[in-house]
Amino acid sequence: xxxxxxxxxxxxxxxxxxxxxxxxxxxxxxxxxxxxxxxxxxxxxxxxxxxxxxxxxxxxxxxxxxxxxxxxxxxxxxxxxxxxxxxxxxxxxxxxxxxxxxxxxxxxxxxxxxxxxxxxxxxxxxxxxxxxxxxxxxxxxxxxxxxxxxxxxxxxxxxxxxxxxxxxxxxxxxxxxxxxxxxxxxxxxxxxxxxxxxxxxxxxxxxxx
Amino acid sequence: xxxxxxxxxxxxxxxxxxxxxxxxxxxxxxxxxxxxxxxxxxxxxxxxxxxxxxxxxxxxxxxxxxxxxxxxxxxxxxxxxxxxxxxxxxxxxxxxxxxxxxxxxxxxxxxxxxxxxxxxxxxxxxxxxxxxxxxxxxxxxxxxxxxxxxxxxxxxxxxxxxxxxxxxxxxxxxxxxxxxxxxxxxxxxxxxxxxxxxxxxxxxxxxxx
Numbered sequence: 001x002x003x004x005x006x007x008x009x010x011x012x013x014x015x016x017x018x019x020x021x022x023x024x025x026x027x028x029x030x031x032x033x034x035x036x037x038x039x040x041x042x043x044x045x046x047x048x049x050x051x052x053x054x055x056x057x058x059x060x061x062x063x064x065x066x067x068x069x070x071x072x073x074x075x076x077x078x079x080x081x082x083x084x085x086x087x088x089x090x091x092x093x094x095x096x097x098x099x100x101x102x103x104x105x106x107x108x109x110x111x112x113x114x115x116x117x118x119x120x121x122x123x124x125x126x127x128x129x130x131x132x133x134x135x136x137x138x139x140x141x142x143x144x145x146x147x148x149x150x151x152x153x154x155x156x157x158x159x160x161x162x163x164x165x166x167x168x169x170x171x172x173x174x175x176x177x178x179x180x181x182x183x184x185x186x187x188x189x190x191x192x193x194x195x196x197x198x199x200x201x202x203x204x205x206x207x208x209x
Numbered sequence: 210x211x212x213x214x215x216x217x218x219x220x221x222x223x224x225x226x227x228x229x230x231x232x233x234x235x236x237x238x239x240x241x242x243x244x245x246x247x248x249x250x251x252x253x254x255x256x257x258x259x260x261x262x263x264x265x266x267x268x269x270x271x272x273x274x275x276x277x278x279x280x281x282x283x284x285x286x287x288x289x290x291x292x293x294x295x296x297x298x299x300x301x302x303x304x305x306x307x308x309x310x311x312x313x314x315x316x317x318x319x320x321x322x323x324x325x326x327x328x329x330x331x332x333x334x335x336x337x338x339x340x341x342x343x344x345x346x347x348x349x350x351x352x353x354x355x356x357x358x359x360x361x362x363x364x365x366x367x368x369x370x371x372x373x374x375x376x377x378x379x380x381x382x383x384x385x386x387x388x389x390x391x392x393x394x395x396x397x398x399x400x401x402x403x404x405x406x407x408x409x410x411x412x413x414x415x416x417x418x
């Protein structure tokens with residue numbers, strides 16, 4: 001790895017670390033408002049998975065001689081902004097947020113990872129986990145989606161989440177260390193992929209994207 | 210074990226489970242307000258330890274053929290009430306809350322566990338973990354306690370926490386399945402121990418109980 005490559009790798013790990021830490025915090029706060037005690041535990045488990053991954057990524061940064069706090073800082077504003085603009089109103093919106101945004105994160109990690117050349121390790125494992133999680137979330141959400149009002153509320157919420165995620169991803173790619181990483185074509189390709197995958201995930205729930 | 214013993218054991222596990230789940234939720238929500246990114250991760254780690262224990266206790270309940278949700282229900286009001294009346298105003302108060310209330314919990318678990326006869330297993334391990342955690346918390350809190358205003362604020366907060374914990378423990382022992390478990394003398398002994406240990410912990414921080 002050249003020093004540019006390793007700086008980019010550390011930036012990707014910083015992004016992953018901060019996103020996972022904040023997702024942990026938000027999900028576990030939301031857990032309290034779950035309909036049943038069992039649901040609280042499920043959302044909490046999801047949150048803990050995010051934290052465990054945060055710790056693994058931090059350990060890799062430390063092993064590379066980097067301070068995780070420093071590596072995370074460039075992403076604080078982006079990620080905090082995304083969370084602020086996507087505060088779930090209840091437990092279902094919280095699940096949906098995890099379902100939509102984790103998937104966007106997995107796609108962004110994947111593309112940046114391939115481009116930087118770290119796809120084979122930590123990033124790939126994380127993407128696999130996120131995919132498994134999405135499968136669980138699909139099942140959990142579908143179980144309650146015969147309620148028509150909930151369906152239309154979540155369809156709307158899904159569009160809102162995706163809109164915010166796209167805006168934030170665009171500004172992330174424009175203003176951080178990843179700024180010059182993707183060519184204009186690659187960026188277009190990434191956004192097209194994000195939108196296509198989102199539509200697939202919504203129809204997996206029987207919702208319109 | 211007689212069936213009364215195993216019902217009491219399950220009640221103790223239900224109490225532990227619900228306390229740990231809610232402590233996880235509260236601590237991890239509080240984590241967001243930590244002064245530095247590194248502190249957020251520390252508080253989050255503490256929260257995750259509570260969750261891991263919640264999962265272990267639930268697994269024991271399930272193995273005993275009990276529904277964890279049912280086992281937790283008798284304690285929801287008590288524990289929620291305690292959390293509602295002890296909302297930390299900042300990160301330090303959050304640490305202090307963990308320091309004071311986890312220690313009370315460890316003492317209550319210990320006494321109930323001995324009385325029910327389950328001290329040797331899960332309960333004892335949890336108490337050990339809580340003790341180790343208290344050691345870490347002592348170090349973390351002491352590091353910032355040369356600030357005189359913080360000292361007096363936390364001393365006051367510590368007294369408030371202890372007051373609430375005693376009130377809630379008393380009503381827990383009076384109104385739940387543990388109602389007839391301790392004799393009047395044993396209960397007096399328990400409260401004396403709680404107060405004595407609290408004073409020791411406060412002086413470990415250089416604060417007056």
